Amino acid sequence: MKHVMSILVENKPGVLSRVTGLVSRRGFNIESLSVGPTEDPTKSRVTIIVIANAVAYEQLTKQLHKLTSVHKIADLTNDAAIERELVLFKVAAPPERRGEVIEIANVFRANIVDVGRSSLTVEATGDERKLKGMEDLFRAYGLREVTRTGKIAMARSPKDV
Template sequence: MIHVLSVLVENRSGVLSRVTGLISRRGFNIESLSVGHTEDPTKSRITLLVEADSVAYEQLTKQLNKLTSVHKITDLTHTSSIERELVLVRVMADAAVRSEIMQIVQIFRANIVDVGRNTITIEATGDASKLKGMEDLLRPYGLKEVIRTGTISLARSAKDA
């Protein structure tokens, strides 16, 4: 099972290395990793997607909690959360197919960020399935380059009563 972890850590050199080292030493594969500053400049948030069964996952979170630089671990796997990724796709696009590609871009609410003589570079954000769907539609035109960020995730706000 894929678990989505949000780990609040100290914003210091070496913290990311200690967290990812602990995970990899225990034989887990990190499916996705994203790190960034938070509203507090002394803290960073690491968003991890890790595949593990429930017993191994419990052990992993206990070990992470033992690290002094880890302040809080939130499991977003079974909570209502917002997940996003960013993808940049460079697709082959001669004059004959540019309008078709532009229609796909519009459908997925993506943006064209660069146009070359024979290529178009597209920027899109969304959940993994949306981005995969867009890539699948663009593949027949010839994907020249694709790069994706790791997943970022945030628990949804509680509804006001």
């Protein structure tokens, strides 16, 4: 099963290395990894996606809790969570086909961030399905390059007032 982990850690050199090292030493492949500072400049949030069964995942979280630099671990797998990813597509787009590529970008609420002689670079954010749909459409024009960030996630706010 795919698990989305949100880990609040100290914002210090070496912390990310210790966290990812522990995950990889336990035999897990990190499917996605994203890290950045939080509203508190002394802390960073690490979002890791791993595939593991329930028992192995529980062992992993117990080991992570033992690291002194780890403050909190949230499993966003089954929670109502907001998940986003950023992707840059460099699409083959000679002048006579640019309008079509721009229209696809507009439908997906993406932005054109660079224009070359025979290509357009499109920036898009969204969930995995949206970005995969865009990629499939752009493949028909010729993808020259694709760069993706790791997924970030946050629990949704409670609905009760």
